[in-house]
Amino acid sequence: MRLRRARFLALLAGSALTGCARTATALNDNPGFHRFLEAPERLNLAILGAGQPLAREYADKYISPDFRHNGFDPPSDPTYLAWSRNNWHGYRLFVTGLVDDPTSFSVDDLRSKFPAVTQTTRHDCVEGWSVIGKWRGVRVREILAAAGPQSGAKYVVFHCMDDDGTGTKYYESLDMHQAAHPQALLAYDLNDQPVPLKNGAPLRLKVPTQLGYKSAKHVNKIELVAALGGQFGNGGYWEDQGYEWFAGI
Amino acid sequence: MNMMQRVYRHPIVVRITHWVVALAILILTMSGLQIFMAHPALYASDASKFDAPVFSIYSEMDNAGNPVGKLQIGSKVITTTGLLGWTSDGMGGEASRAFPAWATIPAYRALADGRRWHIFFAWVLGLCAILYAVWAFKLVPTKTEIRELPEALKEHALPWKVKATAHYNPLQKIAYFGVVFMLVPLAIVSGLALSPSFDAWAPWVPALLGGRQFARLWHFVAMWGIIGFFIGHFMMVALTGFWNNLRAMITGWFAVEESP
Numbered sequence: 114m115r116l117r118r119a120r121f122l123a124l125l126a127g128s129a130l131t132g133c134a135r136t137a138t139a140l141n142d143n144p145g146f147h148r149f150l151e152a153p154e155r156l157n158l159a160i161l162g163a164g165q166p167l168a169r170e171y172a173d174k175y176i177s178p179d180f181r182h183n184g185f186d187p188p189s190d191p192t193y194l195a196w197s198r199n200n201w202h203g204y205r206l207f208v209t210g211l212v213d214d215p216t217s218f219s220v221d222d223l224r225s226k227f228p229a230v231t232q233t234t235r236h237d238c239v240e241g242w243s244v245i246g247k248w249r250g251v252r253v254r255e256i257l258a259a260a261g262p263q264s265g266a267k268y269v270v271f272h273c274m275d276d277d278g279t280g281t282k283y284y285e286s287l288d289m290h291q292a293a294h295p296q297a298l299l300a301y302d303l304n305d306q307p308v309p310l311k312n313g314a315p316l317r318l319k320v321p322t323q324l325g326y327k328s329a330k331h332v333n334k335i336e337l338v339a340a341l342g343g344q345f346g347n348g349g350y351w352e353d354q355g356y357e358w359f360a361g362i
Numbered sequence: 363m364n365m366m367q368r369v370y371r372h373p374i375v376v377r378i379t380h381w382v383v384a385l386a387i388l389i390l391t392m393s394g395l396q397i398f399m400a401h402p403a404l405y406a407s408d409a410s411k412f413d414a415p416v417f418s419i420y421s422e423m424d425n426a427g428n429p430v431g432k433l434q435i436g437s438k439v440i441t442t443t444g445l446l447g448w449t450s451d452g453m454g455g456e457a458s459r460a461f462p463a464w465a466t467i468p469a470y471r472a473l474a475d476g477r478r479w480h481i482f483f484a485w486v487l488g489l490c491a492i493l494y495a496v497w498a499f500k501l502v503p504t505k506t507e508i509r510e511l512p513e514a515l516k517e518h519a520l521p522w523k524v525k526a527t528a529h530y531n532p533l534q535k536i537a538y539f540g541v542v543f544m545l546v547p548l549a550i551v552s553g554l555a556l557s558p559s560f561d562a563w564a565p566w567v568p569a570l571l572g573g574r575q576f577a578r579l580w581h582f583v584a585m586w587g588i589i590g591f592f593i594g595h596f597m598m599v600a601l602t603g604f605w606n607n608l609r610a611m612i613t614g615w616f617a618v619e620e621s622p
Contacts (some may be wrong), residue, residue, distance in 0.1 A: 123606060130464050131464040133388060133508040134452075134463065134465065134466060136471065137467040141467070141479070142468075149446060150479060153482050153485050161559035165560040166563045168561065169562075169565040175409065177409050227459075235408065235558075235574060237558045237574060238401070239477075241397070241405075241411050241578060242575070243409045244409040245410070260534070283583050303504055321558065322558055322559050324558060354474060361559030362477075
């Protein structure tokens with residue numbers, strides 16, 4: 114009698130879970146309901162994205178032995194490979210869009226013309242893991258200032274050289290407030306060495322207050338725009354696959 | 363024959379938050395398992411020590427070339443094929459995934475969607491917690507209740523003999539206290555510590571929990587604690603008069619035997 118009841122309850126629990134998973138999956142596939150689920154993102158941005166608190170910086174002894182590679186493989190086109198073998202001579206970072214003086218920089222320009230900033234911060238992947246690395250580079254805001262952003266510029270789009278294997282290039286974006294964060298870097302060194310190919314050579318965006326996918330690798334163009342949408346999709350490669358544009362959670 | 367008496371047990375705010383929180387916790391658990399599948403390993407540290415997880419679920423091939431699911435806790439590894447590691451893909455087959463399709467939201471692998479569900483219902487849980495806070499303090503055990511706890515524990519050794527009473531018995535009250543004041547707050551705080559933006563605002567929170575990956579471990583432990591509470595809670599609700607208990611949490615009114 115008691116055993117039968119226990120078995121009945123287990124069966125009930127099993128089918129309740131299955132039913133719940135099925136119902137939720139059906140709701141998940143409904144575009145209207147999915148938009149409803151996305152509603153808290155604005156609230157999260159308004160609360161957590163206000164102000165510019167600094168991500169914790171670590172002592173060197175906490176640096177992870179290997180800065181895990183994730184995402185796309187590095188670009189494999191002949192031009193990129195030639196640059197990589199030739200100390201990045203030929204590579205340039207372009208700054209375009211809503212700026213008064215569109216310009217471009219070599220890696221050596223970035224090293225010599227701007228103050229170098231070092232941060233040892235934690236990189237939190239959306240998958241759940243974390244690694245700690247020491248990044249050196251130029252503040253995003255310094256590079257923007259050099260090109261003179263126009264008042265209509267609201268977002269900074271980071272174009273990348275790597276693609277997902279089908280030709281769709283990686284890209285990311287920040288708003289002007291996020292781009293002005295003192296820890297938002299375009300980094301050329303990782304752990305006192307030039308950024309390795311797998312970690313985003315020659316130049317990687319580093320935004321330690323957001324999840325790892327915001328920190329776009331292999332950046333070769335910064336474009337200031339008035340709005341996202343259109344050719345800029347949801348503002349990033351993973352954002353176009355349903356991930357949050359505000360990657361702070 | 364015993365006389366029955368009706369007592370008004372649960373005010374409306376408690377009844378509403380109870381059911382909304384129950385739904386939120388169910389969805390948070392199932393979408394949490396979905397998120398966990400993206401990296402089914404836990405570390406007792408700030409950054410991940412990939413070669414030394416304290417807990418992991420994975421699949422591998424056995425000597426005969428068949429896929430098997432494995433659960434690793436510390437130095438122990440057990441085979442869990444069919445349930446964990448190598449399990450139901452929700453489409454009639456099996457796949458390399460930490461948790462079965464019937465336990466995750468969505469059923470299929472979708473980290474982005476799991477995160478949307480999880481963060482939405484985290485807000486629902488958080489707002490209900492604020493609404494419920496005033497009533498929560500009724501669950502703080504009194505000195506008498508703590509003194510009477512061993513007796514209540516003895517009584518619960520035969521759970522089907524436990525009688526429904528107008529007031530919570532000491533074990534019942536301490537169980538509710540534990541889930542409301544310890545497990546759910548631990549789940550909320552350790553969940554917040556996983557957010558890099560939250561951590562910039564309050565770096566002492568992940569530090570207090572032993573680091574960001576340790577916070578993820580706490581988050582997982584809190585989930586199992588809440589699941590454990592639910593099993594005990596559901597069992598006792600069923601054994602002490604299922605319909606009477608259910609009605610009390612819907613209408614507020616609870617029937618008890620009149621004390622002589």
